[in-house]
Amino acid sequence: MKTILAATFLAGAPLYAWAADSLITVTSPWVALAPPSVKSHAAYLDIRNDGLAARHLVGVKAEGYGMAHLHHSMEKDGVAMMHSMDQMSLDPGQEVSFAPGGLHIMLMMPMGPKAEGDMVDLTLIFADGEELPVVAVVRRPHEGS
Amino acid sequence: MKALAFALSLLASPVAAQMQGVMLDEPVEIPAFTLMEQNGKIYSEADLSGHWTLIMFGFTSCPDVCPFTLGNLEAAVAETSLRVRPDNVPQVVFVSVDPERDWETVSDYAHFFHPEFLGVSGERTDIDQLIEATDSFYRLMPPDSSGYYEVQHSSSVSIIAPDGTLRGKLQPPFDPGSTAEFLARLQIQYRRDMIQ
Numbered sequence: 001m002k003t004i005l006a007a008t009f010l011a012g013a014p015l016y017a018w019a020a021d022s023l024i025t026v027t028s029p030w031v032a033l034a035p036p037s038v039k040s041h042a043a044y045l046d047i048r049n050d051g052l053a054a055r056h057l058v059g060v061k062a063e064g065y066g067m068a069h070l071h072h073s074m075e076k077d078g079v080a081m082m083h084s085m086d087q088m089s090l091d092p093g094q095e096v097s098f099a100p101g102g103l104h105i106m107l108m109m110p111m112g113p114k115a116e117g118d119m120v121d122l123t124l125i126f127a128d129g130e131e132l133p134v135v136a137v138v139r140r141p142h143e144g145s
Numbered sequence: 146m147k148a149l150a151f152a153l154s155l156l157a158s159p160v161a162a163q164m165q166g167v168m169l170d171e172p173v174e175i176p177a178f179t180l181m182e183q184n185g186k187i188y189s190e191a192d193l194s195g196h197w198t199l200i201m202f203g204f205t206s207c208p209d210v211c212p213f214t215l216g217n218l219e220a221a222v223a224e225t226s227l228r229v230r231p232d233n234v235p236q237v238v239f240v241s242v243d244p245e246r247d248w249e250t251v252s253d254y255a256h257f258f259h260p261e262f263l264g265v266s267g268e269r270t271d272i273d274q275l276i277e278a279t280d281s282f283y284r285l286m287p288p289d290s291s292g293y294y295e296v297q298h299s300s301s302v303s304i305i306a307p308d309g310t311l312r313g314k315l316q317p318p319f320d321p322g323s324t325a326e327f328l329a330r331l332q333i334q335y336r337r338d339m340i341q
Contacts, residue, residue, distance in 0.1 A: 035258075079300060080317075108208075
């Protein structure tokens with residue numbers, strides 16, 4: 001019995017990891033078309049945790065950029081400011097929108113200008129080590145955001 | 146909790162509609178200043194005269210708020226052009242408070258959002274003078290390990306009337322329809338004030 005349990009556990013372990021991967025859903029990833037000269041711009045997406053445990057987004061990589069950060073724009077007493085976020089937690093069942101004027105993925109030091117329709121490869125990095133690839137399309141902000 | 150959130154949203158919506166801008170009780174004179182487009186063309190207080198102007202302060206390394214605001218202003222000006230005479234459509238001016246990084250690209254940056262938007266910057270003293278005159282604010286933050294520094298700045302946009310005085314402020318989120326409505330009302334109030 002013990003052996004069977006152990007076997008189930010062993011077999012179950014990678015299955016669980018696979019399942020955990022698929023329980024984070026990212027929809028509508030996009031990068032706002034920006035003036036060609038800019039040294040930083042932003043990506044947005046909706047992210048949902050359908051798992052039973054909280055997940056923690058701890059970083060992001062963006063191909064074609066020197067760096068990418070999780071950022072939060074906010075306004076306090078009429079002043080626009082940003083905060084870099086070390087971690088963004090998603091409770092079970094929680095959905096969070098990264099959208100203009102709020103949460104965003106700051107894309108820094110672009111290696112070249114991006115045109116409308118270009119794809120940007122992002123990798124979302126979670127505290128448990130999962131790396132989730134996401135492809136974001138470059139588009140104008142006012143088209144169906 | 147849901148019921149409370151719903152009740153709050155009901156409460157918040159009329160307030161939000163009014164929050165697109167504020168009209169000043171008394172117009173504020175804008176003192177002489179000299180800023181420049183990236184090609185060296187002077188932009189001064191004389192350029193404020195004879196038409197409406199919307200002045201936004203920001204910086205081009207701003208990944209989210211500045212492009213979002215300029216995009217909304219573009220849509221708001223398009224909406225305004227449906228409501229007012231062509232000569233009352235405001236000129237949008239983006240003033241970079243970060244000339245060290247933006248000096249060479251500030252006008253291209255503004256043109257990206259609309260070919261008629263102006264992008265200017267200048268000496269720190271001239272920028273500060275316009276900031277003070279419009280009761281605005283900015284602060285350069287310390288650089289991070291990569292050398293990037295954020296610039297905190299006023300989120301509101303200053304509205305300058307054709308007589309060159311500050312008449313009001315637009316406030317986020319710059320919803321195009323309500324912003325255009327606010328600008329049209331402000332222009333009516335201005336014409337009334339001019340007649341008296």
